[in-house]
Amino acid sequence: MTGVVLAAGRGRRLQASDAAALTPAQRDAAARGLKVLMPVGPARRPLVDYVIARLVEAGCSTIVLVVPADHEALAGHLSDAVPVGASIRLAVQTVADGTAGAVAAAASSVDDDAFLVVNGDNLYPLDVMRALTALAGCGLAGFRRASLERESGFTRERVAAFAAIDCDGDGRLMGLREKPAPETLTAQTLVSMNLWRLDRRLFDACRDVALSPRGERELPDAVMLAVARGVPFHVVPAEGAVLDLTTAADVPAVTRALALAEVRA
DSSP states (O other): OEEEEEOOOOOHHHHHSOOTTSOHHHHHHHHHTOGGGOEETTTTEEHHHHHHHHHHHTTOSEEEEEEESOOHHHHHHHHHOOOTTOEEEEEEEOSOOOHHHHHHHTGGGOOSSEEEEEETTEEOOHHHHHHHHTOSSEEEEEEEHHHHHHHSOOOHHHHTTSEEEEEOTTOBEEEEEESOOGGGOOTTOEEEEEEEEEETHHHHHHHHOOOOTTSOOOHHHHHHHHHHTTOOEEEEEEOSOOEEOOSTTHHHHHHHHTTTOOOOO
């Protein structure tokens, strides 16, 4: 299976956050907004190394990184350090038009019918990724709100910055509620952390989806367009720690969480 890593975005919140407590190399990555190249873990390896390694462990033999037009720094790193077992391809998202645009940019680089999609600034539990790899058809991980607070250390307000998932009794996706009010989230509310199993039918939806109010083509909107067109999505209930690198304050926590992680190169 192919793993698609969304790595084209610039981390504006990372750039705007206080990086005084970081190492010089980490401050440089923060200033440039390069979340995937942020040195983390005990060996201070770029976050993208851990993302790729986790995808390989989950069963992805080909990794497609969706990168911006100015991706020289990332390409230079990958030429020197590619984790064992990974075949790497770069897909350029020439226009920063959102996460659905990023998936559409990967279309010509994906050979398989089905593929995983992950955020380049997140690390997900391996067992959840393997459950999606083994899934028949399209799907997404639905992390319980209580687990995100307990295992990931998120506040309820941070959880509410993502999308709440509505599904029927059979686990079929019925809706995604972006940035729900924190008080509406119960302990069992399922939340999308943007871990998806898609197939080639989603490329058309990613191209066709209307622009969001902020002028981007959003992957959750494209998924719901595909659902409206008859593509079923299964929600996989999930628990476990999701590492999320959004601001400079997240860097020490991600580094501590990766204390025992190894990446072979």
